[in-house]
Amino acid sequence: MAEGSKDQGPTDPEEDSPNMIVYRKIEDIVTRIQDEKTGGVPLRTVKSFLSKIPSVVSGMDIVQWLTKNLSIDDQAEAIHLGSLIAAHGYIFPISDHVLTLKDDGTLYRFQSPYFWPSNCWEPENTDYAIYLCKRTMQNKARLELADYEAENLARLQRAFARKWEFIFMQAEAQVKIDRKKDKADRKILDSQERAFWDVHRPVPGCVNTTEMDIRKCRRERNPHRVKKSVYGVPDEGQSQPSPIHISSQPSRNPSKEDVEKEITFLNIQLDRHCMKVSKVADSLMAYTEQFMEYDAFVSVTEPSNPWISDDTSFWELEASRDPSQQRVKKWGFSLEEALKDSAGRDQFLKFLESEFSSENLRFWLAVQDLKRQPLQEVPVRAQEIWKEFLAEGAPSSINLDSHSYERTSQNLKDPGRYSFEDAQEHIFQLMKSDSYARFLRSNIYQDLLLARKKGKSLTGKRLTGLMQSS
Amino acid sequence: MTTIAMGEMEQLRKEADNLKDQITAARKAMQDTTLQEAAASINVVGRVQLKTRKTLRGHLAKIYAMHWSTDSKLCVSASQDGKLIVWDSITTNKVNAIPLKSSWVMTCAYAPSGNLVACGGLDNMCSIYNLKGKDGNVKVMRELAAHTGYLSCCRFLSDSEIITSSGDCTCVLWDIETGTQKTIFAGHQGDCMSLAVSPDFKFFISGACDFTAKLWDIREGTCRQTFGGHESDINAIGFFPNGNAVITGSDDASCKLYDLRADQELITYQDSSIMCGVTSLAPSLSGRLLLAGYDDFNVNIWDTLKAERVGVLAGHDNRVSCIGVSSDGMACCTGSWDSFLKIWN
Numbered sequence: 001m002a003e004g005s006k007d008q009g010p011t012d013p014e015e016d017s018p019n020m021i022v023y024r025k026i027e028d029i030v031t032r033i034q035d036e037k038t039g040g041v042p043l044r045t046v047k048s049f050l051s052k053i054p055s056v057v058s059g060m061d062i063v064q065w066l067t068k069n070l071s072i073d074d075q076a077e078a079i080h081l082g083s084l085i086a087a088h089g090y091i092f093p094i095s096d097h098v099l100t101l102k103d104d105g106t107l108y109r110f111q112s113p114y115f116w117p118s119n120c121w122e123p124e125n126t127d128y129a130i131y132l133c134k135r136t137m138q139n140k141a142r143l144e145l146a147d148y149e150a151e152n153l154a155r156l157q158r159a160f161a162r163k164w165e166f167i168f169m170q171a172e173a174q175v176k177i178d179r180k181k182d183k184a185d186r187k188i189l190d191s192q193e194r195a196f197w198d199v200h201r202p203v204p205g206c207v208n209t210t211e212m213d214i215r216k217c218r219r220e221r222n223p224h225r226v227k228k229s230v231y232g233v234p235d236e237g238q239s240q241p242s243p244i245h246i247s248s249q250p251s252r253n254p255s256k257e258d259v260e261k262e263i264t265f266l267n268i269q270l271d272r273h274c275m276k277v278s279k280v281a282d283s284l285m286a287y288t289e290q291f292m293e294y295d296a297f298v299s300v301t302e303p304s305n306p307w308i309s310d311d312t313s314f315w316e317l318e319a320s321r322d323p324s325q326q327r328v329k330k331w332g333f334s335l336e337e338a339l340k341d342s343a344g345r346d347q348f349l350k351f352l353e354s355e356f357s358s359e360n361l362r363f364w365l366a367v368q369d370l371k372r373q374p375l376q377e378v379p380v381r382a383q384e385i386w387k388e389f390l391a392e393g394a395p396s397s398i399n400l401d402s403h404s405y406e407r408t409s410q411n412l413k414d415p416g417r418y419s420f421e422d423a424q425e426h427i428f429q430l431m432k433s434d435s436y437a438r439f440l441r442s443n444i445y446q447d448l449l450l451a452r453k454k455g456k457s458l459t460g461k462r463l464t465g466l467m468q469s470s
Numbered sequence: 471m472t473t474i475a476m477g478e479m480e481q482l483r484k485e486a487d488n489l490k491d492q493i494t495a496a497r498k499a500m501q502d503t504t505l506q507e508a509a510a511s512i513n514v515v516g517r518v519q520l521k522t523r524k525t526l527r528g529h530l531a532k533i534y535a536m537h538w539s540t541d542s543k544l545c546v547s548a549s550q551d552g553k554l555i556v557w558d559s560i561t562t563n564k565v566n567a568i569p570l571k572s573s574w575v576m577t578c579a580y581a582p583s584g585n586l587v588a589c590g591g592l593d594n595m596c597s598i599y600n601l602k603g604k605d606g607n608v609k610v611m612r613e614l615a616a617h618t619g620y621l622s623c624c625r626f627l628s629d630s631e632i633i634t635s636s637g638d639c640t641c642v643l644w645d646i647e648t649g650t651q652k653t654i655f656a657g658h659q660g661d662c663m664s665l666a667v668s669p670d671f672k673f674f675i676s677g678a679c680d681f682t683a684k685l686w687d688i689r690e691g692t693c694r695q696t697f698g699g700h701e702s703d704i705n706a707i708g709f710f711p712n713g714n715a716v717i718t719g720s721d722d723a724s725c726k727l728y729d730l731r732a733d734q735e736l737i738t739y740q741d742s743s744i745m746c747g748v749t750s751l752a753p754s755l756s757g758r759l760l761l762a763g764y765d766d767f768n769v770n771i772w773d774t775l776k777a778e779r780v781g782v783l784a785g786h787d788n789r790v791s792c793i794g795v796s797s798d799g800m801a802c803c804t805g806s807w808d809s810f811l812k813i814w815n
Contacts, residue, residue, distance in 0.1 A: 280729045287756070298518070
């Protein structure tokens with residue numbers, strides 16, 4: 001997709017809620033599964049002991065269809081996807097409240113589009129009460145309440161004690177309406193209605209898939225809108241208060257200044273020198289190549305991964321001032337890596353001291369420390385750094401180009417944490433191109449890398465660790 | 471608007487669109503290959519199978535965030551049960567269980583020094599807690615209040631400075647000592663959902679509900695680069711370990727890798743069988759693997775160079791809301807709405 005073509009926010013908040021995106025994808029799949037003309041799974045009527053079970057498919061059929069039509073290699077993945085579709089209520093087992101998919105002869109039905117979650121149902125407890133109530137009025141074994149449903153009903157009866165007569169009447173009315181429907185249809189509709197409630201009032205222990213991340217609830221442009229009822233009951237504002245964050249930034253049309261700012265930004269972007277994809281790809285590949293042996297998820301780590309072996313020697317080695325060869329090898333990858341490791345810093349400093357040029361590293365370290373200081377300490381520390389390294393006649397005078405020197409001295413008129421950024425960057429580059437390379441060739445480093453001082457024999461490990469990464 | 475003003479706007483928009491086209495063409499000209507093609511020659515990683523080594527039990531509600539300490543052993547997690555828990559992940563003991571004023575917490579962070587932790591959420595504030603107080607009690611040290619939207623993410627630069635991202639579309643650099651805003655990073659057109667700091671601490675990146683990711687210069691306070699291409703909210707963002715590339719995770723069920731020096735997207739990690747949004751992500755130490763948490767309760771492991779799925783972590787019973795790889799790369803921690811944290815490797 002071309003970059004920049006989607007630079008405006010979403011236009012229809014309902015359409016773009018994260019759950020809605022998933023619903024649309026699932027609906028696409030579910031529509032295809034049911035389309036017998038294009039290789040979908042045919043609905044069957046299964047004869048059971050005393051009756052017929054209309055309009056079902058088996059779990060196996062669904063898994064097979066998913067595997068074939070969505071190019072899924074792994075059976076576990078097809079089941080996972082199928083269970084996701086079931087968890088959102090688009091397919092459901094006819095004899096269970098738990099919405100998962102099994103890869104066997106278990107029978108499933110498709111949910112009616114009327115009850116699809118994408119219709120933004122937020123059924124109230126009054127609706128649920130009516131539903132449970134009406135279930136008890138119909139003398140059918142298959143409609144008997146499960147234990148948790150009976151408990152829910154008891155709870156709702158207590159909560160709605162005052163309006164129970166009303167709920168009872170609504171339930172009776174629903175039963176009358178249902179009786180008018182065709183018997184075969186009733187079976188299907190009843191199961192679909194039950195599946196709807198399994199999504200919105202899940203079995204205890206099951207995930208409620210209608211839950212939304214509270215950060216995304218802000219998308220509700222009209223959070224207090226009248227919610228539609230499943231059974232046509234007018235909303236009396238029974239909704240529980242939930243923490244809906246109303247966005248304080250209603251999207252507004254960009255002003256002239258906004259577009260002008262954008263143009264300036266785009267011009268900078270156009271003028272920016274960019275590297276070729278081949279070059280950056282090589283750089284990424286080289287980096288991963290170098291660090292693969294240190295990556296516990298791809299390589300076996302020495303001496304062992306403490307999480308697996310319960311042996312903490314790995315951590316002890318990493319923390320010790322006596323670094324392993326593998327650790328020392330990392331210092332050769334880049335100056336950044338060497339300075340990350342406290343032992344690396346120490347050794348590099350030792351080397352520089354032997355060359356009487358340690359002021360650069362000491363300056364760099366002092367500036368790093370300055371950036372971590374509390375604000376009150378900053379001006380004093382900054383002045384100390386200036387006096388030690390940059391002032392005329394400074395005891396550890398560093399070599400700065402005149403431009404950086406000017407800027408730094410200007411910055412110090414109002415000293416802040418970043419007053420020495422330019423100078424620090426300049427000194428870092430200096431160390432990188434000069435003393436760091438010599439450090440890697442020095443005896444101090446080589447002895448550690450090849451474990452010479454310890455009297456160990458050369459391990460023959462790749463000496464290509466000497467190569468710096470670009 | 472007057473006709474003249476409308477004409478001006480029209481011209482400006484045309485100019486902007488023209489520049490965008492030029493940039494697209496210029497970036498395309500630099501595409502002498504794709505990352506996938508360039509990586510065709512390197513060895514495959516092979517199936518990555520990580521196992522759960524520890525389960526951290528103790529939260530009573532959805533976990534929204536977790537963050538490793540730099541020592542790779544301690545970590546902090548935040549849950550809607552109103553608690554911030556610092557875990558010794560090896561022993562699974564709770565080092566601290568900090569009760570929060572507001573239970574609607576969305577993010578937490580561990581300072582690199584290990585002395586402080588921070589959290590925030592619907593209270594629009596970032597609260598800083600001192601773990602190493604003199605009397606051993608963990609107390610609120612600072613409450614950073616100024617955002618006009620929920621706090622979605624926060625990350626310490628040091629014990630003195632912290633960066634926050636918010637539902638008010640801005641990110642802010644704070645001085646903790648004085649509790650003041652040092653710099654406000656404005657520019658996103660939608661809620662900022664996540665942020666990550668570069669390895670050299672000079673830049674940070676933010677992902678937002680305007681479907682873009684932005685690279686910010688901490689010192690200058692300016693947006694250096696913007697990356698688009700996602701078709702929905704960016705929920706998660708992270709740096710590739712070398713600091714030269716950025717990885718994003720979105721509600722459009724994909725993750726993308728953008729290179730900073732090439733200033734464009736290099737690759738997308740997606741599969742037609744993955745339909746749920748990405749909530750969180752973390753690269754492995756070498757950057758070769760990308761671990762991403764999804765709304766479908768799984769973590770998928772991607773080979774970042776070849777864009778192939780090389781593993782799945784299935785162990786949570788609800789959405790994976792947060793993920794983190796320890797700094798020594800030895801372990802991955804996932805946190806979920808099922809109220810558990812799991813350590814994998």
